[in-house]
Amino acid sequence: MLDYQPIDSCFKALADSTRVAIFERLSRGPASVSDLAKPFSMSLTAIGQHLTILENSGLIRTRKIGRVRTCSVDAAGLSRLTDWVAERRSLVERRLDRLGQLLAAEDEDRPISLINKGEIANE
Amino acid sequence: MLDYQPIDSCFKALADSTRVAIFERLSRGPASVSDLAKPFSMSLTAIGQHLTILENSGLIRTRKIGRVRTCSVDAAGLSRLTDWVAERRSLVERRLDRLGQLLAAEDEDRPISLINKGEIANE
């Protein structure tokens, strides 16, 4: 529980399609290394390396019993991700809300000023 | 709106502390390339490259007026991230809930079986 790893280690862990697929698989339930490797045309070693990266990021945890290593999603690690994303989202949306109110409040006052500031999305 | 980029391109875009910092900055409001570059001891070119990566991932959008490129968070891109994370979270938590009910239901029936399946978190 002494991990204060920066958030980008989580993103780094998911910055690869194989690891995303593994994580998606694990969010449906625990699995062994060999199980996880099956869908991929890749050596078991490679999968093991991906799992190490996921584990170090805190997104999954693994436990070896006998010769089988069972992997599962670490709910706490996932929460770190959720929290970060939710925080950004709330910042962005709160700001867009304020902006909407501003635009509604002023009837025909210089609406160009905000566009120049880049506040307004345009396709 | 023709972007069906895989989710890992979002994660890839945030898999770097500089880009995370830029995105955090932008979630507080739009900024120019030079503004974004100020906190970093890095060339403007490098910041431009980071911005290209963020833009291609769909997480931000940029618009050039005159000689100034203004960058802002793309709410739709952020939603893609939010949705993916929320989906995994709900899968994990629903499963853990079912598990809790199972454990509560059986009084002293073989509680070891589930531990062997790796379903139960252990420190």
Add this chain to the structure above:
DNA sequence: CCAATACTCAAGTATTTGCTTGACAATTGG
């Protein structure tokens, strides 16, 4: 007991990434 099974480790390699520098283009304030 022994041959699968299930990993694990070390070393090597091709590709990608995160920068740099230098030259250049476009815009704008005075």
Add this chain to the structure above:
DNA sequence: CCAATTGTCAAGCAAATACTTGAGTATTGG
């Protein structure tokens, strides 16, 4: 108009990443 501001492009480079192979270690079903 001209110099400063703001950004872009191309090329190059060191380090990181995503693999590989080959050899080795436990563990376990039959």
